[in-house]
Amino acid sequence: xxxxxxxxxxxxxxxxxxxxxxxxxEGKGLRSSGGPIRPRLAVELGLKPRDSREKYIAAIDAKVLxxxxxx
Numbered sequence: 041x042x043x044x045x046x047x048x049x050x051x052x053x054x055x056x057x058x059x060x061x062x063x064x065x066e067g068k069g070l071r072s073s074g075g076p077i078r079p080r081l082a083v084e085l086g087l088k089p090r091d092s093r094e095k096y097i098a099a100i101d102a103k104v105l106x107x108x109x110x111x
Contacts, residue, residue: 049107056107060100067093 062077074080078096079089085099 049110052107053104056100056104060097063093063096063100 059077059081062072066072066077076089078087078091078093081087081096082089082091085096085103087095087099
């Protein structure tokens with residue numbers, strides 16, 4: 041049995057990658073019980089709720105990259 045511990049900045053990276061996957065699934069028509077994710081992320085990412093999914097994905101990629109490059 042293989043176990044991986046996710047700690048520190050890896051938690052943030054995991055969260056952002058999960059959100060990115062949810063955005064992609066939403067784009068294919070899958071809906072979540074919590075409603076659309078973009079309005080919930082808009083403030084955190086500094087975007088408008090009606091901005092394109094591509095813009096959100098680019099912002100998430102930038103956040104992940106910033107986390108990876110942080111000391």
